[in-house]
Amino acid sequence: MNFYNYHLINDFCIKKYELLSLNEIKIKKKFFSFFKNKICIINEKQSLRTINTLVNSLNCLNIKYTIINNKHNFKKENIKDFSKTLGILYDYVFFRGYNDIILKIISKFSGLVLINMLSNGYHPIQSINDSCLVKNKIIFFFGDFNSNVFRSMVINLSKIDKIIIIISPKIYWNYIFLKKIFNKKKIIVSEKIIILNKKINIYNDVWFSMGENDFKTKINNLVNFQINKKIIKILKIDKIYHCLPSYKKSFFLKSNNSEIEENVFESNFSNFDKQIIEKIFMIKSFFIISGKNFFHIL
Structure with a gap:
């Protein structure tokens, strides 16, 4: 092309x-x-x-x-x-x-x-922009590995040799996609948080999109992969990126189980204004x- x-x-x-x-x-x-x-x-x-x-x-x-x-x-x-x-x-x-x-x-x-x-x-429009914003840092993805923006981001970041760590439930791991994109690329896929002694960027996406409606099942699968205060204390975070918008905490099942806590979304770690x-x-x-x-x- x-x-x-x-x-x-x-x-x-x-x-x-x-x-x-x-x-x-x-x-x-x-x-x-x-x-x-x-x-x-x-x-x-x-x-x-x-x-x-x-x-x-x-x-x-x-x-x-x-x-x-x-x-x-x-x-x-x-x-x-x-x-x-x-x-x-x-x-x-x-x-x-x-x-x-x-x-x-x-x-x-x-x-x-x-x-x-x-x-x-x-x-692609979102990922082309964001893949150039998250430069010079290791990228952590949290959530559903099959998210459309995660897929796009991983493709573009692989082209510019970023180190990518995907923290996602194993049921969402896409082995065919990984094999196609990453032959000998720097990528780690894990169900557990990997703690590094260096600053990272976190990329997050909504848990529900493109007509999904099985809220309860997906919340149960992803509840331990939320970006919250605990994650901020464990990891050395530079900025958090999100494929906007973030849902309100009471939108699904009247719970606090959304992909990112509101206080984190609105914190100084967020880089959402610059994304736009x-x-x-x-x-x-x-x-x-x-x-x-x-x-x-x-």
């Missing part, structure tokens, strides 16, 4: 030098003008931060766009016809939805450039190199 007019469906699409190039452009925070391309945002899975970050970036660059908020009934609609229709009307589609298979069909038959803003398998701000610059950076004729750099 060389960025130009290629889809970003998952994190396997992006290579190490491209990941580093995005971060380099983002750091420089260049300004540029936009040529005429028709952009559509399909917001099938409603979002506050991801879609608004995208909209903020588009508005800053004076880019016109269309938002489609209704959920398409793919059980009755012909997906190929839907894909071709999008290709006739638009040049770029930012799709936030539930199904990786639908993304692949649209990318194959639409003739446009498709960017995955979130799906059941991957969250930097994502804006990352999206702008992606626009620069996503098409040769997409931008004219001033």
Whole structure:
């Protein structure tokens, strides 16, 4: 892949030098003008931060766009016809939805450039940004190893040779994925906390997403993998990152069993504000190199 007019469906699409190039452009925070391309945002899975970050970036660059908020009934609609229709009307589609298979069909038959803003398998926009933020530290992941953002983060961090430690219940370990990504990479997967005598970053994600509803079972599986005061006392933490938003403690089963305690989420360890701000610059950076004729750099 060389960025130009290629889809970003998952994190396997992006290579190490491209990941580093995005971060380099983002750091420089260049300004540029936009040529005429028709952009559509399909917001099938409603979002506050991801879609608004995208909209903020588009508005800053004076880019016109269309938002489609209704959920398409793919059980009755012909997906190929839907894909071709999008290709006739638009040049770029930012799709936030539930199904990786639908993304692949649209990318194959639409003739446009498709960017995955979130799906059941991957969250590339979030992970490309965050993988460059958590530099120079060992990364601890806490929770469900099959989380879409965990999967994306692990793929991208493996490209830039980060040491990754995943603390997750064994029932969520994905051996096929690990074998595919890490042949001789630096990764440790454990059910127990590994204590290190150096500062680390923690990456956390919600326990329930993409239509999950078996709250009780998942809470029982993950209750000992919460980011709380005990974890802060045990580990030398630099910053905590979270794939926002965090649920309120009383949202599930009226319990305090969410993925991160509210007092920790709101503590000085959190780096969530920077995640949001930097994502804006990352999206702008992606626009620069996503098409040769997409931008004219001033």
